[in-house]
Amino acid sequence: xxxxxxxxxxMSERSVANVSPxxxxxxxxxxxxxxxxxxxxxxxxxPLSDEGMRQAADAGLSLGMFDAIWAxxxxxxxxxxxxxxxILGIGPVLIDARLRExxxxxxxxxxxxxxxxxxxxxxxxxxxxxxxxxxxxxxxxMLASFRDIAAENPGGEVLVVSHGGVIRAVxxxxxxxxxxxxxxxxxxxxxxxxxxxxxxxxxLVDTEATGMAL
Numbered sequence: 001x002x003x004x005x006x007x008x009x010x011m012s013e014r015s016v017a018n019v020s021p022x023x024x025x026x027x028x029x030x031x032x033x034x035x036x037x038x039x040x041x042x043x044x045x046x047p048l049s050d051e052g053m054r055q056a057a058d059a060g061l062s063l064g065m066f067d068a069i070w071a072x073x074x075x076x077x078x079x080x081x082x083x084x085x086x087i088l089g090i091g092p093v094l095i096d097a098r099l100r101e102x103x104x105x106x107x108x109x110x111x112x113x114x115x116x117x118x119x120x121x122x123x124x125x126x127x128x129x130x131x132x133x134x135x136x137x138x139x140x141x142m143l144a145s146f147r148d149i150a151a152e153n154p155g156g157e158v159l160v161v162s163h164g165g166v167i168r169a170v171x172x173x174x175x176x177x178x179x180x181x182x183x184x185x186x187x188x189x190x191x192x193x194x195x196x197x198x199x200x201x202x203x204l205v206d207t208e209a210t211g212m213a214l
Contacts (some may be wrong), residue, residue, distance in 0.1 A: 003102040020155030024146055025066070026166040026203060027186035029080040030055040035183065038111045039164075040214050042104030042133075045074050052183065056080040058175030059085030059184045059204040067156035071147055072099035072163060080184075081161040101163035103139040103197055104214050138166045139173040147169075150191035165214040174198040182207045 030052030034041050048056070060083060064204055069088075071081035073095045085091040106129050107115055115122065119129055142162070164181040171178040171187060176198035182188075184207060188199030 004011075021190045021192040022150035022153050022155060023157045023199075024144075024149065024160050024163055024189045025157070025186050025202075026082075026160040026167055026170075026189055027059070028181050028183055029072075029074075029077040030083075031183045031207075032076040034109075039110045040104045040110055040115070041076075042101055042214055043074070044106040044108050046076065048076050048079050052076065052080070053083060053154060055184050055205050055207060057081040057084035057087060057168060062204055063088060063159070066090060066152050066159040068094065068149070069161070070094045070096055070099065070145075071100070071161040073097045074100055074163070077124045077161045077163060081159070084159065084161070090108075096145045096149075097160040098141045099160065100166070102135060102165045102169060102214055103131075103133035105129060105133070107132065107214075118140040138172055139169040142166055142170050143173075146189060146196055147190055147194060163214075168211055169197075171201075184192045 029048070031049045032041065032046045033049050034044070034046040035052070036049055049180055056079070064083065065088060069081055069085050069090055071078045071093050077099070078093060078095060081093045085093050110118070112123065119127075121127075122129065149160065164185070167181060167187055168178040174196065181201070182203065184204040185201065186204055187201050190197045190199060
């Protein structure tokens with residue numbers, strides 16, 4: 001953990017806060033019930049599966065301490081965060097709806113076969129239907145949340161529990177590799193003022209990729 005610097009004479013509070021960046025470990029939630037059956041989730045709110053709750057507990061046992069813990073308001077993320085927070089003895093979990101998954105519009109609740117039947121060729125061509133939130137828009141709202149979280153924890157380390165699709169969207173927007181992220185996969189981000197840099201991708205538990213990121 002990076003300690004906050006001691007102010008020197010004539011050094012403003014704003015400049016002190018800017019000396020050390022804030023590091024965010026942004027994790028995908030545990031396995032949800034819709035991950036198991038392969039349905040696009042988006043802003044839908046299916047619960048964690050029993051396996052997802054176990055994954056969250058295993059992640060909590062593998063992690064060190066953080067200055068704060070934030071989560072999406074969707075229960076698959078907020079419950080993951082609360083399980084981890086209870087194990088680490090930190091909290092309360094702070095909620096920000098900007099950390100939600102990408103809104104998948106008319107694909108919400110559908111499986112791959114149903115999407116293919118309704119929108120032939122879209123998946124293979126990486127096309128998205130009307131009403132599907134543009135990935136860059138989803139990434140920008142996430143980045144706005146990151147900056148606000150960092151402003152509240154200057155020079156600290158914060159755990160953020162969000163969603164695979166939108167984490168990948170942020171990494172793509174920042175020019176970083178953005179492969180599929182399994183449940184409890186995570187990405188480091190460094191925030192200094194308005195600048196956000198994507199760091200390493202890690203796995204908090206030993207899981208296989210399940211379902212789809214969205």
